[in-house]
Amino acid sequence: MKNAFRLILAMTVTFLFITWYRNAEQFPSFRYLLQICQESTRYKGTLNSESNSYGSDDLKINQLFNKIQGIIPKVTFTHVDNTTSARNSRAFLPNPKDMYCIGDPLTVQLNMYDFLGNRKKYGGDFLRARIYSPGLNASASGRIEDLSNGTYLAHFSLFWEGLVEVSVLLMHPSEGVAALWRARNEGYENIIYTGMFTSATETIYQKCGFHLATTDDVCEYRDQRDEEYFFCIKPPNLPCEALTHMNSVNSNHTYFSDVEKGLFNRSNIGVEIPNSFQAIRVSSCNKKDTAVQEKCKIRTRFPFPGGYFLRNVWYPLGCNMHRFETGEQITNCLQGKKVFLIGDSTLRQFIKHFTETLNIMMYFNHTENELQSWQKTLVSINMDKSIFVQWKKHTLPFISKTFYSVKEDTYAARQIDQIGGGQNTILLVTLGQHLRPFPFRTFIRRAINIRQAIERLFQRSPETTVIIKEENARDMDIDMERFSDFHGYVQYVILKEIFQDLNVGFVDALDMTIAYASNVIHPPLEVLENFISMCLTYIC
Incomplete structure (x- = not known):
């Protein structure tokens, strides 16, 4: 009798659990939690090579990469x-004019030579023109046209x-561009990640990364839906879930040859190419003011260059950016958002x-530490x-010498999935600086995942208002193999390609920082204020 009762009780509990599970999947909140649980950290044993089993996005990634x-x-x-020398190269006006007017085009021709004075016969140099x-705090970027024969036109x-x-700078010669591209795509060894595993009685530090060439047991941290992977060597006496913090440092490794x-x-980075002409005098030529009155809107797409600075104010082409100069103007725009x-x-x-x-x-509940x-x-x-404003990092790869919590982290696409949205919800996303040391396919996959999350949000x-702030130019005196602006420029092109047809606004931080000659990772206040004004113009 007791055995029969136990059997009936067990069958009843099993039936109730199955019924709850099926019903839970019908509700978004439960379904999301179940999905996360099913895709959580898993112990994978020995790892001899990178075990990514990429899915349907592989074709898109490879097409864009190729x-x-x-x-x-x-x-x-x-x-x-035998490589390009900025000092031996020459910039001149192929068709100089006696008078230039506002609105006129200006073309500068660049003939490139190597350090021995030989004319270069192929293109591919990474140039920056402005x-x-x-005296007017005025500036604008230029567009480089590569004629593929050692001659360039700056428009x-x-x-x-x-x-x-x-000003035209040789950032890297074509030989350096080829080296940067090859080196970046060779592997993940230039950044070392260390994971902190903790319990009540011990703390263990283990090597982590996107690829671990090891025969040790490893923990695989996998987002199955988005095919994102990260690994740590498994600590001997702690579970994979005990990973709490992470840090990273530059390794002594290089993919460059001697x-x-x-x-x-x-001394070879960002070198000025000598001009054979003086400053150009530009006149109004009695042209009428044709200032655009319509404000910039979501889905506005800009060429490169897409605007100019005048008296430290950015003027985008084709639309009007409103200036938000005071705290009152900003809070009135963001009220209720x-x-x-x-x-x-x-x-x-x-x-x-x-x-x-x-x-x-005011910061909410943040101590000075x-x-x-x-x-x-x-x-x-x-x-x-x-008004509510939250900043959250986009998580791995995230580069920081100090340890930071990974328990509060989730990939940017997952963060977007947790935003309810609405007409008073604003999402700003930027991506790039922390991904520069890793192969381009890693960046492309991350950008595609973010795009798909934004599509789900829409x-x-x-x-919901969504704005993409593209990455800005940065320092020239840092480690070029890991952080060169060449990497940033390629990522800029990739983001344009991936997000161009979405209902999003763009803040072209690369164009603005090149125009301003802001060669620091964190642009100065004058540039930051224009970033913010551009965002608020989309919002209000």
Whole structure:
């Protein structure tokens, strides 16, 4: 009798659990939790090679990768003397004019030579062009046309009246571009990750990364849906779930050959190409003011260059950016809104500007020590105007010498999935700086996953405002193999390709920082204020 009762009880419990499980899957919140549980950390035993079993996105990734690889110069050299020399090259006006007017095009021709004075016969150099007038705080980027024979044309538009200077920098020779592309795509060894595993009685540090060449047991941290993978060597007495913190440092490893290393000495980076002409005088020529009155809107697409600075204010082409100069203007725009910032420290500048510079918001429950841990999630609020702003890092790969919690982390696509959306919800995303040291396919996959998350957001809430802040130029005196602006430029092109047809706004931080000559990872206040004004123009 007792055995029969136990059998009936067991069958009843099993039936109730199956019924609950099936019903739970019908509700989004439960389904999401179940999905996360099913895709959580799994112990995978021995790992001898990278075990990524990529799925349907592989074709998209390879197509985009191959498209870019097709335009990368395929050149080799045996001595630095045979590579492009900025100082031996020449910039001149092929068709000089007696008078230039506002709105006129300006073309500068560049003939490139190597260190021995020999004319270069192929293209692929990474150049950066700008025009500027220091007295007016005016500047704009130029567009480089590669004729593939050692000759380039730098195309500018003359946007303002006065004396205009021209600057063209050789960032990297074509031989350096080829080396950067090859080195970046060879592997993951340039950054070392260390994971901290903790329990009540011990703390163990283990090597982690995107690829571990080891015969030790490893923990695989997998997002199955988005095919994101990360690994740590398994600690001997702790489970994989005991991973709590992570840090990273640059390794001593390099994918450069000895001869390639010489191309990346600071003296060979960002070198001015000599001009054979003086500053150009631009006149108004009695042209009528044709200033655009319509404000910039979501889905506005800009060429490159897409605007110019005048008196430190950015003027985009084809639409009008409103200026938000005071805290009152910003709070009136953001009143009643929730703003989610997902990315790196260049987007963290936004919440710090609101809270620490303008003092229009207050951090919520953050101690001074927590604010010193720059990787920590920040929340800031304005109770009077009902404004909520949150900054959260985009997670791995995230580069930081100090340990940061991974228990609070999730990939950017997952963060977007947790945003309800609505007409008063703003999402700003940036991606790039922390991915520069890793193969381009890693970046492409991450960008595609974020795009798909934004598509899901629009499906449930099409009125949500989404803005992509593209990565900005950065320092020239850092490790070029890992952080060169060449990597940033390629990622800029990739993001344009992936997001171009979505209902999102763009803040072209690369164009703006090249124009301004802001060669620092965190652009100065004048540039930051224009980033913010561009975002707020989309919002209000």
